[in-house]
Amino acid sequence: MSDLAPRQNVRFDRDGTTISGYLQLPPGGRGPGLIVIQEWWGLDDHMVGVVDRFATEGFVALAPDLYGGRVTHGVDEAGQLAGSLSEEAAAGALAGAVDYLLEQExxxxxxxxxxxxxxxxxxxxxxxxxxxxxxxxxVPYYGVGHLPGSYAAIAAPVQGHYGETDQMYPVDAAHAQEQQIRDEAGVEVEYFYYPAGHAFANPDDHLGTYDAASAELAWTRTLDFLHAQLG
Incomplete structure (x- = not known):
């Protein structure tokens, strides 16, 4: 559709709200479904590349655009965009994206x-x-903000990836979160910790913390986990 933002290629309605996003199919045309949720920079070229990379590995991958086409690479503006995002609206968009993906043949x-x-x-x-x-x-990667107060409702296994020198979400908080999920949800939980800072898996390196070795190891672990759980 010509009126979609450059990084959007699908649009769908859920509960009266229009949701846009970027969808990519695997080479074989079919595969397990995967929702990819953006960083605070928006649905930028890096996140589109992540979706493409997951599709290459066999997944039908969809990244909902939570900012409606807005993208930034400035920390202050990213903070403003993230801070102005309605958690309720974003959660609704993500739930709508899940339904949309499950409807795809x-x-x-x-x-x-x-x-x-x-x-x-x-x-x-x-x-x-x-x-x-x-x-x-x-699979949370160095998640910050918008965390639920309780993890008791989680029914799926969780694999986390966190940096030992993360200044935005300290490693002690990640360890505590890992244990809280295990205690409250009773699901399989495995967190991995890397000698790296926040956003270590983003090669665009807006924070100067990209770590290639940690990123590649986390990617391999993520793929193995997703294929084991979804096919």
């Missing part, structure tokens, strides 16, 4: 996986508590 899994980065890493855990019926695997 290309999706072979009964449930979808969900991977989130930075701001999206918080939302991915929130989504897992709100849609336990439809989420089959949960």
């Amino acid at each position: 290309a999706v072979t899994s009964e449930k979808v996986g969900a991977v989130g980065y930075c701001m999206g890493g918080g939302f991915v855990l929130l989504l897992a508590t709100e849609r336990p019926d439809s989420i089959g695997a949960v």
